[in-house]
Amino acid sequence: MKQIPTPSIERLSVLSSTLSRLAAEGVEKTSSADLEKRTGFSACTIRKDISALGGAGTDTAGYRSKQLQAVIEKELGLETPRNCCIVGLGRMGGSILSYGGFADSGIVIKAGFDSSINVIELLRSPVPLYPAYEITEKVRELGIELAILTVPAEAALKSAQRLVDGGVRGILNFAPINLVLGSDVVVRNLFVVDELRVISALLAGR
Amino acid sequence: MKQIPTPSIERLSVLSSTLSRLAAEGVEKTSSADLEKRTGFSACTIRKDISALGGAGTDTAGYRSKQLQAVIEKELGLETPRNCCIVGLGRMGGSILSYGGFADSGIVIKAGFDSSINVIELLRSPVPLYPAYEITEKVRELGIELAILTVPAEAALKSAQRLVDGGVRGILNFAPINLVLGSDVVVRNLFVVDELRVISALLAGR
């Protein structure tokens, strides 16, 4: 398989979500120009991204939303669902746990973990919850490949290590600390404060 | 002022947070190699970023953490605090509202907004809460420049418009929809599901 560059993958992922919404609204056809308006990516870049997937099935009057979405998901390997867990069930973790937006996303939340037995027993959850010391075991048992880390900074590295030991290969990290793990683990950081500071700096630079 | 490229700003923002943590731990000196270990950015890129700030004060035995942090914050315009608000006080918004990590960040949470009067009256909050229809007015009154959007997708565009009308110039958007606003407004999207899908795609491409 040809390697798709990361920025392209990021855009295609957004495009796929956009197309999914379009399809839900009954919009059957779209074009690179239309998608530019909706996503902010330039039409040119969009065409490049799509064509890089290797002849994305299209006709000459634009793209058919549903079909294009299918092609993107196939090429990005998003067709096969991946199991995911949430580590750290404070307010942030809890809010993601009860979030309804995972339907049809290819991401399946399978379990939650927290170091507090209290939390595990009291929290209402659509999926089973386990104590943190069982992370490695349960992750392996349930075939979980992805994790969302919403623990305090001090606990992040240890939790991450347990996850990786259990076979997790991708982590979405909210804890404000850069996880230094093996290069075979994909980590993406969502630091809310840092993001705000980036916006602030962008504003300062006009 | 020389324009600092966006990727560089993103890294510098992370570096600044890292340095702040180092300073708190009492580590007074560091180096590009040390920062590489801590952040994952290459030492070379780190030096380039720092030197691009225009002769960042250093001596030949590395950087002094505190001083380097000060230089970065100054150059990124992070010294003057910016006022921020949170729109949408569901679980996600609420968790950010009660998050303690904004201290010394240069980001000051000034207000919260929600369309439900119930939420506004019942939620315990360290800052005043207002109904959504007062967004434009209050934002202007309080001199708020930044906003965190944690409303449902349907409400996102309307909320964003109200914010911009009140003078907000930067938005951190959690609602899974691409906000198309004027080009003078900086928008950064944090789509949790999309991020997981990106990780999934990166894993699929080995």
Place this chain on the structure above:
DNA sequence: TAATGTGAATCGTTTCACAGCG
């Protein structure tokens, strides 16, 4: 010696411009 700072080269992405095709 051990570190930064920086021109030069490399690498990768985005944009341009147009051929091709229904």
Place this chain on the structure above:
DNA sequence: CGCTGTGAAACGATTCACATTA
């Protein structure tokens, strides 16, 4: 004719390699 797909050009960022400095 409108829109995609794509080679080529332009741009921007990262890495390299080394001069420099205490």
